[in-house]
Amino acid sequence: MSGPERITLAMTGASGAQYGLRLLDCLVQEEREVHFLISKAAQLVMATETDVTLPAKPQAIQAFLSEYTGAAAGQIRVYGKEDWMAPPASGSGAPTAMVVVPCSTGTLSAIATGACNNLIERAADVALKERRQLILVPREAPYSSIHLENMLKLSNLGAVILPASPGFYHQPQTLDDLIDFVVARILNLLDIPQDMLPRWGEHHLGSAD
Known part of the structure; x- marks a missing residue:
């Protein structure tokens, strides 16, 4: 089995609940143990954006x-x-990897300052201090200088900042295709197998004369 066997998955109150739900489903299908954390704001967003009410x-x-x-x-x-x-x-x-998706800018700020006011913030703080994998998926537009400074600080501390910005080179046909683009990038970073998005250049393999 490649990638971590145990993963902390946190969802906070930014738009993009679909990303977290889809990642959870993929991790389960890949037989990973998931430690799931969710804020009240994330539950509200989830009920607003999806047909899932926790x-x-x-x-x-x-x-x-x-x-x-x-x-x-x-x-x-x-x-x-x-x-x-x-x-x-x-x-x-703690598991050896943590993903916060979606990651609100408030959570981003709290992690950057080591606030630890709740379990999500503490879990991220643990990942940083233990030099473990921490992937943060913000979804905001536009970013203020405060947001960018927090992202730079966290990147310098070892976190990976992966904005929920789907690409279009895979020619998406549905909303699910756009969701899968971001989730596939997360899974690639975790070194967990996925077949939702070919790695760049794979579709050219075998096409050369």
Whole structure:
């Protein structure tokens, strides 16, 4: 199995809930263990942008998402925002990779300053201090100088900033194709197999005389 076996997936209150849901589904299909964190704002955005309305409590969310994705028992683990005993809260227990998708600019700022006011912020802080993989997927337009400064700071600290900016060279035909473009880029960074988006140049292989 290539890529990390355990991944922390956090969703915050920026537009783009579809990216997080699609990534969750892909991770489940690739038989990864997912530690799932979601803010209240993200739940509101999800209900606005999709036909998915999550229940309020972590245990109920866990049951819902397990059924929604077809996950095996225990494959998805959901934690509350102040569950400081959760594995992602400590370097000795956290998965080796974390993705925040979508990542609000408020969360971006909190991570950049080491705020740790909730489990999402703490988990990201752990990833940085332990020099583990941290992928942040902001979705905002335009970016202010504050946003850009925070991104630069986090990039210098080792995080990967992957804006939710789908490309068009794969000739997307549907909204799902645009979503898959961003999710495929995340999976590539995690070194997890995906067949949604060919790597650049692959479609030319075998075409030379």
